[in-house]
Amino acid sequence: MTTTSYQTPLNSRYSSKEMQFNFSDQKKFSTWRKLWLLLAESEKELGLNITDEQLDEMRQNIDKIDFQLAAEEEKKLRHDVMAHVHTFGACCPKAAPIIHLGATSCYVGDNTDLIQLRDGIDILLPKVARCISRLAKFADQYKDLPTLGFTHLQPAQLTTVGKRACLWIQELVMDEQNLRETRNNLRFRGVKGTTGTQASFLQLFEGEHDKVKQLDAKVTAKAGFQRSYAVTGQTYTRKVDADVICRLSSLGATAHKIATDIRLLASRKEIEEPFESTQIGSSAMAYKRNPMRCERICSLARHLISLVQSPLNTAAVQWMERTLDDSANRRITLAEGFLTADAVLQTLQNVTEGMVVYPKVIGRHIANELPFMATENFIMAMVKAGGDRQECHEQIRVLSHQAGDKVKMEGMDNDLIERIKANPYFAPIHAELDKLMDPATFVGRAPQQVEEFLTGEVYPILEPYKGQLEGSVALAV
Missing domain, CATH: 1.10.275.10 (Fumarase/aspartase (N-terminal domain))
Structure with a gap:
């Protein structure tokens, strides 16, 4: 090197x-x-x-x-x-x-690019499937584990760790479908001549149009494509490149969202990416366990997302039958798009194969927020016990604000439950409070949704990749 x-x-x-x-x-x-x-x-x-x-x-x-x-x-x-x-x-x-009889430069140049795009997608698709497979196993394992949901990055109703993973999987499933569709829609440029009219080949075959058509079909089939583009200029339309890189950029957005979520959860010490025994998180702060793999995913994905501008701009300025201002640009953009997508998936697979969950930390965070979320349950239970809904709401409001002040102003734990237990107004439901506070009763159909999603949508997607899902990824650096 x-x-x-x-x-x-x-x-x-x-x-x-x-x-x-x-x-x-x-x-x-x-x-x-x-x-x-x-x-x-x-x-x-x-x-x-x-x-x-x-x-x-x-x-x-x-x-x-x-x-x-x-x-x-x-x-x-x-x-x-x-x-x-x-x-x-x-x-x-x-x-x-x-050699090169009747052909123009784009016969080898463009057709090779299309072969590389096709083969590149064939390399990426099993890697997407492996990430889906790892996350599906993770989602199934943690489908019942309650965790705080977040909207606006503020605590919201509970979900489960497995259900959140399904949100990640759903986007990867969309990426698999998009890439597979793009791969199946790719055509060969074929044998089209200098401006796409096949004039040179018509001359070679002395005006026999059928032989020119057969030549195009034969070469297309020999190259492993079912169809060629019916019309081209000197090049195949550069919208093909734009469509392919758009799909890769969309995959980058998916990976960035997944890695960002894991980074946020790592900051809360709820979930961590793999961390090796000899790994150093900081040259100064020896205790650090930085989420460097997820940070790498985000960094690479950001580059991948940005690449889509280049082929779109190139497609927009291809004058008439072609110009050469696409050449140098495409040498960089097409290869970098696939190399970056490949690197993102390699790293994401590594992360999803070794994520660590800390249920006790998750439980402590739930305990800090659940009393506020459970107040509606308390009101309903009081009404069933004969209480007045409006009066109960006012009692809960006053106690909630008092508990909130303790948390925000004094840095204390949420003591709303203790306040409710100490208040004789709520005596009719004191015996029910623990049951009303069971986190498992706040997750709705999350566990069932995980099972239905995996069975109905994820496992069928993985079926064609049987035999390609094994093996783990060890990062070079």
């Missing part, structure tokens, strides 16, 4: 080797060569004068790329595709005359 030039942290610190390879030069340029081979094979099948010897020569040199020669050619020609045409031809002298 070089230490004297910039290397993206997405490679050196965060993303997986498989995603790094998907956007590597080796994958890119060997795919170019495969596409030249598929084109030549299909042209031969449709009657052009291409020999088996030429095709065999191309097959034998798909992965044997002289990158130094290619760099020298590009410096001389100022054209990356022609540099690689010459480099491929140098090791395939017999095939050199028919």
Whole structure:
């Protein structure tokens, strides 16, 4: 590894080797060569004068790329595709005359990009499923554990730890569906020529339109796509890139929300991300247990969310059949989008595999707030015992404010229950207070909702990923 030039942290610190390879030069340029081979094979099948010897020569040199020669050619020609045409031809002298026959640069460039987008989504989808799977197990385990709900980041009615996790899962399920739909909707650019009219191929086949259509269909199928875009300019529409990165940015928003919730809960000491025995939380404060993994998720997700502006702006300014002001931009944005999404999911899986819950702390926080939340129950119980609703409400109001002052002004524990027990007005329900204060009676259908959600929506989503959900993630740093 070089230490004297910039290397993206997405490679050196965060993303997986498989995603790094998907956007590597080796994958890119060997795919170019495969596409030249598929084109030549299909042209031969449709009657052009291409020999088996030429095709065999191309097959034998798909992965044997002289990158130094290619760099020298590009410096001389100022054209990356022609540099690689010459480099491929140098090791395939017999095939050199028919390499890139009838094609424009975007035949290899755009079609390879589409293959990388497809393969990148195929790498991400099982990782989304693994995060869903880990959180589903967590939600089921803690479906009955009451915890304070929050609205406006203020204590609200109780929910359960498992039900809150289902809110996270629901968004990941939406991301899985969005990515799967995007992957299934991806098409091949196909064999379209310089401005998308297929004029060069129509000339090669001497005006036989049907053979040109067959050529497009053959190459598309050989490349693993069911369909190609019916019309293109020189490029496939850059709205495709925008749609893909939008889906990844949306995944970033999901991950940011999950990690933020965990960070907030960690500050309350209710839930923590994994913390290793030798891990240091602060160089100065030795006691610290900072949620660095969730902070990393938020940091990377923020970058991922921001990337969507670039392909949208690119799609907006593609003049007529194309301009080249998309090229340098896309080299960065597409790869970074997938590498960042990959890094986010790797880290999120690591977090969800080792979250620690502290029920006693959660219970103490409930105890501090539940007396106020239970006041409606007290009023209903008093009315059933023959009391007057309005009078009871006033009694509760006065005692609640007194208890609130103790908490806010003196930093004392909430003593509302003790005040109610000491007040003879509430004697008819003194024996019921403990039952009326049982946190489990305040969570509504949360446990049942968890079971219904997991059974009805989550487990069916995970079914196609059987065999891909095993294994854990160990972070590099």
